[in-house]
Amino acid sequence: MSDSGDRSCDSSTEEIPQPPRHCDIPASARRLVTVITTGNPQLSGKRCLIENTDECNDVQHFYCLSRATPKRILDKLEYAWNMKRYTLNLDSRYNIFFLSSKFRSLYDKQRWLLFPETRIIDEYHAAKDKGRENFPKIDETVYRYRLVAHPDMRLVPIHRQASPPPTAPEPPSQTDFTYFPHPYHNFPIIASHLHPRFVICDAGRKLRMGLLLFPYMRQHPSLESEIEKMVEIYNAWTDIDPRNDDAQAFLSSGFSNDGAHDTSSKNNVNHRVRGTRDRWDLTPPRATKRRKLMDEEALRRALDVKKQVISGWLDGVAKEREVGGREYPMGETDLTQHGGDVAYL
Structure with missing residues (x-):
C-alpha cells in the first residue's frame, strides 16, 4: 500500500485513540470513496454500511482505523506491512466508509466490530512470523465482513433498509426494512471496499484489551x-523490536513515493509527513533530577497500594481464623475488588 498523509488529529500519548474518530476528512479522499462505492453494484453506494440508509439519516464518511492513531504505531505498521517509511496514509479510500451518526457513535464506543472472512484472517495469521518481506499482498475489488456486536448492544435493534432501496415517491413501508435483534446472528454478510488490513488492525487493537476481549468471547464463542x-496478528504487527539491523535500516530510510510493490491502496492524497524526531528513538530519556523524583514517587505510591492490599488480605485471614478456624480463601469478589490496584504494580 502506498498511501500516506498528515494527520491533524494525531496523538503520540495513547495507543487507543479517543473519540471523535470522524475528524475532518480531505475532500479528495471523500470524493474517491464516493466514486469507488457508487461505481460498483456490489457495494452500497453513499449509504450506511450497517443500516443501508441514505443521507437523510445523517450518513457521513468515517475512518475505520482512526486518523488519531499514534505515529509510533504507524511506523510499526509500515514496517510490518513491508512498506516504505512515511507512506502509510489513513486518508486512503480503503480506510474510509459511510456510517450513520448512530453507528458512528457505537463504533467509537467499541460496541461493534467487523470481522473479515476466515480465509483472509488465516492468511495474515500464517504470515505473521515469516518476516515483513513475506507480508501477504491481498488486492480484491470487494471484501466481505461479518458484523460482531458487544453484549452492551442487546437493546439496540438494527432496521436495515432493503437493497436496492425503494424508489417510489411514497414513504417507505414496513416491508422496506428488515428487523435484526441482538446479537444479529442472521445479519447479512456485508460487502465493502474497506481493506482487511485496516479492519484487522482496528479490531485487533480493541480486542487485545481485556475489558473488551472477554465480553466479545462470551457473546460469540464460535468466533x-x-x-x-x-x-495475535495485531500484536505481531505492532510488537516489533527496533533494535535489529533491518529495523535500523528502515528507520534510517527517508521519504519515498514508491509504492509499486503494493497495489492494495492507491495514491489519493499527500503522503504522511515525517516528524523532526524518530518515533522509535532508542535513546533512553535523560535522567533529570525531576524525572528521577517523579519515578521514585510513582514507585512509592505503588508500593503503598500493594502494602494496603496485602494488609487487608491478612486482616481478613486473621478474622476468618478467629471466627471459624478455617483458611480465608481469596475469592473472585476479592480479586475483582483489588485487581484494579494490583494490575498497576
Whole structure:
C-alpha cells in the first residue's frame, strides 16, 4: 500500500485513540470513496454500511482505523506491512466508509466490530512470523465482513433498509426494512471496499484489551479462534523490536513515493509527513533530577497500594481464623475488588 498523509488529529500519548474518530476528512479522499462505492453494484453506494440508509439519516464518511492513531504505531505498521517509511496514509479510500451518526457513535464506543472472512484472517495469521518481506499482498475489488456486536448492544435493534432501496415517491413501508435483534446472528454478510488490513488492525487493537476481549468471547464463542488470531496478528504487527539491523535500516530510510510493490491502496492524497524526531528513538530519556523524583514517587505510591492490599488480605485471614478456624480463601469478589490496584504494580 502506498498511501500516506498528515494527520491533524494525531496523538503520540495513547495507543487507543479517543473519540471523535470522524475528524475532518480531505475532500479528495471523500470524493474517491464516493466514486469507488457508487461505481460498483456490489457495494452500497453513499449509504450506511450497517443500516443501508441514505443521507437523510445523517450518513457521513468515517475512518475505520482512526486518523488519531499514534505515529509510533504507524511506523510499526509500515514496517510490518513491508512498506516504505512515511507512506502509510489513513486518508486512503480503503480506510474510509459511510456510517450513520448512530453507528458512528457505537463504533467509537467499541460496541461493534467487523470481522473479515476466515480465509483472509488465516492468511495474515500464517504470515505473521515469516518476516515483513513475506507480508501477504491481498488486492480484491470487494471484501466481505461479518458484523460482531458487544453484549452492551442487546437493546439496540438494527432496521436495515432493503437493497436496492425503494424508489417510489411514497414513504417507505414496513416491508422496506428488515428487523435484526441482538446479537444479529442472521445479519447479512456485508460487502465493502474497506481493506482487511485496516479492519484487522482496528479490531485487533480493541480486542487485545481485556475489558473488551472477554465480553466479545462470551457473546460469540464460535468466533473464539478468529478473535485470538486477530489479536495475535495485531500484536505481531505492532510488537516489533527496533533494535535489529533491518529495523535500523528502515528507520534510517527517508521519504519515498514508491509504492509499486503494493497495489492494495492507491495514491489519493499527500503522503504522511515525517516528524523532526524518530518515533522509535532508542535513546533512553535523560535522567533529570525531576524525572528521577517523579519515578521514585510513582514507585512509592505503588508500593503503598500493594502494602494496603496485602494488609487487608491478612486482616481478613486473621478474622476468618478467629471466627471459624478455617483458611480465608481469596475469592473472585476479592480479586475483582483489588485487581484494579494490583494490575498497576
